[in-house]
Amino acid sequence: MTVIALLMAAGSGQRFGAAQPKQYLPLLGRAVLRHAAEALLAEGRVTAIQPVCARGEEGRIAALLEGLPSLPPVTGGATRQESVRAGLEALARRAPPPEAVLVHDAARPVVPSGTIPALLAALDTHPGAIPAQPVADTLKRAEGGLIAVTVPRAGLYRAQTPQAFRFAPLLAAHRAAAEEATDDAQLLERAGATVALVPGAETNVKITFPEDLARVEAMLMTRLM
Ligand code: CTP
Numbered sequence: 001m002t003v004i005a006l007l008m009a010a011g012s013g014q015r016f017g018a019a020q021p022k023q024y025l026p027l028l029g030r031a032v033l034r035h036a037a038e039a040l041l042a043e044g045r046v047t048a049i050q051p052v053c054a055r056g057e058e059g060r061i062a063a064l065l066e067g068l069p070s071l072p073p074v075t076g077g078a079t080r081q082e083s084v085r086a087g088l089e090a091l092a093r094r095a096p097p098p099e100a101v102l103v104h105d106a107a108r109p110v111v112p113s114g115t116i117p118a119l120l121a122a123l124d125t126h127p128g129a130i131p132a133q134p135v136a137d138t139l140k141r142a143e144g145g146l147i148a149v150t151v152p153r154a155g156l157y158r159a160q161t162p163q164a165f166r167f168a169p170l171l172a173a174h175r176a177a178a179e180e181a182t183d184d185a186q187l188l189e190r191a192g193a194t195v196a197l198v199p200g201a202e203t204n205v206k207i208t209f210p211e212d213l214a215r216v217e218a219m220l221m222t223r224l225m
């Protein structure tokens with residue numbers, strides 16, 4: 001199965017608040033997005049990386065991915081969904097397009113081994129599969145600072161990336177999307193398709209705030225020791 005991974009790096013990192021987008025920041029001497037790309041390629045199941053970046057960053061991201069099997073960068077859009085769509089349309093222009101695609105946040109530098117094989121195995125029987133972690137905290141729905149109700153957490157999961165899809169149904173779901181979805185799986189769900197869960201990992205951190213980068217750095221350093 002040919003598998004191309006979209007490396008989603010067109011965001012501006014507003015919540016992180018650094019001078020440059022978080023995926024370009026150094027983490028143990030390499031850009032966060034380079035860690036993400038190497039993690040996607042580590043098990044040899046991904047044929048190539050398709051980077052999606054903000055306008056004007058094409059040369060920079062290509063240089064950061066030097067030496068890896070990476071396709072020419074594609075320019076993303078104002079929302080993550082628009083950026084994914086741009087990446088998928090670039091893959092659709094390939095002859096032939098890939099059979100499967102992984103959609104991964106460049107801001108997630110750690111993809112534990114085993115995640116991608118589990119996702120691709122799930123694609124044998126489902127059009128989509130995502131890694132997810134069970135919710136550990138007790139959940140409250142609140143209004144005006146007061147608890148309205150405790151939401152039972154049984155059966156609730158936190159979605160991570162990479163998310164894996166057969167290429168044709170994901171492209172069709174994106175082309176048909178009327179409203180914004182918060183991840184790619186949701187577009188497939190709306191189209192009535194089943195999406196499987198595989199085990200996620202606490203180490204698969206999405207860097208959102210500065211303390212997340214510090215946490216991942218500490219984690220990787222302990223591993224090296
Ligand atoms: N992303 C993208 N195109 C966008 C927005 C986000 O490719 N228009 C990417 C980001 O670069 C990131 C991933 O999607 O790797 C997850 O998004 P998020 O963590 O929200 O990153 P940002 O949007 O950059 O951060 P913020 O929401 O804090 O501005």
Ligand code: MG
Nearest residue numbers: 011012013080
């Ligand atoms: Mg965002």
